[in-house]
Amino acid sequence: DADVTQTPRNRITKTGKRIMLECSQTKGHDRMYWYRQDPGLGLRLIYYSFDVKDINKGEISDGYSVSRQAQAKFSLSLESAIPNQTALYFCATSDPSSAQGVTDTQYFGPGTRLTVL
């Protein structure tokens, strides 16, 4: 079984709909992340969480929210989806190797392809 799972794997929705993407991990890691990947732009950080009570915005958090329900679960919500949120979304985890996380190896889920019409 995969260590980091994402559901759904693919989703097509309409503008204005609320969408939740879910991430679960069995690696026992405290740190979790949400990224979006767009062609030519690489991966950009949306939100990150270093433990259950810690939530931080990344570089592109506008239009998104997150919930850390447990150590193993980290959900990303689009409150009112818009077409430019069409992208591939990745959840990742890491086991702390430094206070700021900059030496952590990140472990990625398989991604969720979201299309907003």
Added chain:
Amino acid sequence: AQSVTQPDIHITVSEGASLELRCNYSYGATPYLFWYVQSPGQGLQLLLKYFSGDTLVQGIKGFEAEFKRSQSSFNLRKPSVHWSDAAEYFCAVGAPSSGTYKYIFGTGTRLKVLA
């Protein structure tokens, strides 16, 4: 501001040929450097990382990378490419800064391998 650049969007090599993927970074001190690989339909997987010490680091799948401080580069190499190496490769930089988390990915290089 910290940044990481991968100048090549696409690279095509023949199977058995050597490979070098370029990565340049901008940071005031020595950053923490990573290479990840993304196979089709999958998430990213760590190939190798450099924090300090020997500037030539070995990774999985026969890859290596060399840190060159004078050139602010961390290029990924493989002596002989296999068809299964076709994937997208991302360089990443972990850049400590006061109070904020900085782990920046490059835009990626897509590798195509010709039989």
